[in-house]
Amino acid sequence: MTEDVAKISVNIPETVASKSAHEVSQAESDDRDLVERCQRGDLDAYEVLVGRYRVKVYNLAFGILRNEQDATDLCQEAFVRGWQAIHSFRKDASFYTWIYRITTNLGIDFVRRRDRRPTTPLDEAIDPDVDASVQEPPSTNPSPVDEAQRRELREQIDAALLQLSPEHRVVIQLREFDDMDYAAIAKVIGCSIGTVMSRLHYARKHLQKLLKPVI
């Protein structure tokens, strides 16, 4: 181990800032009421839950599959499975984590099945029209050159993410884009926090190599 006498300056963040406990407990309490109604067969209550988590589940599905149509199908299947399994939902769990777990398991299975089939080249998979409709932050008005560079960078990142294993892609998606803490990620993917740390480390290390030209 190389130990330098002079201290090295690194930007170390404070511990994870979570949402206010009140906010979280309020949302979970609402979810629990809705889940109880669903367990009694109330489909209207499930519609509220679907509306609440539709976009998040879709984003997770897209993060795993990197394909819009597949992500929409996966999202739909996850909610259908959720309804079919709602009787087994334990009230001490969080609906959000639970539906994420269903989506993740379905997503990983889907990717494994898809990887056995011939794949569409990345250039064909990216639809430029859809990408152009992406909502940009309203703070600046990027020039066409900036916009082109940004799109190119995003394509490179997409291509790099597509090369990760589904397990690594899931942890990256949950951590970097959904901003979940390690405990929540561990619950979603059903492993220990140590495994989450390890997967995140190797996923980022792999991305370092793949994205070396742009870093």
Place this chain on the structure above:
Amino acid sequence: MTHHNTEAITGLLDGELKGLRRWMAQRHVSRCTTCADEYRRQEQVRQLLRANPPVSPMTDSPEFFWSKVKTEIQRRGDERVAAPTPHLVFADWVRQHQFAVATAAAAFIAVVGALWFIPAFRGTPMVTVTPRTATPVARVEHLKTLIPHTAATAFDDKDADVTVIWVTGLPWTPDMNKMETKFANLDT
């Protein structure tokens, strides 16, 4: 931390380490060039990803999406499947609730310790003594010894209602130094 623990670097980068683990990882990264470089590289990747999230808005409207889900649910009818409930593994659960677990353990030990010093909680003796009931006994009126040189004396105590027979010279042995004195209480 005395070695290059890469997972700890990841935990530090994500702000997930707490207490002593955080302090040790922070101290190590601030002194070790290898780990500091690794930390910076991972941070760059992290920043790049966060600055460029995958954006692909869902094209289905909420109503259309729900109609598809509802139709599929109704098509499948009462078919039921099982989905595992997400939970932490036991070791992680203990780590997440370490202060609660430590407090509960300390409280338990304190309660047990306090009860130990209170005589009322030590419990009653396990052995109970019951008075012996008097059993009918045979009283020796006459004793005849068959072995020569044996002397037996019977002592009879009427108050205690016992008879003691004091026997000497039994068994017979030529070595008088080894002569034993035998005591027999026929009432016991």
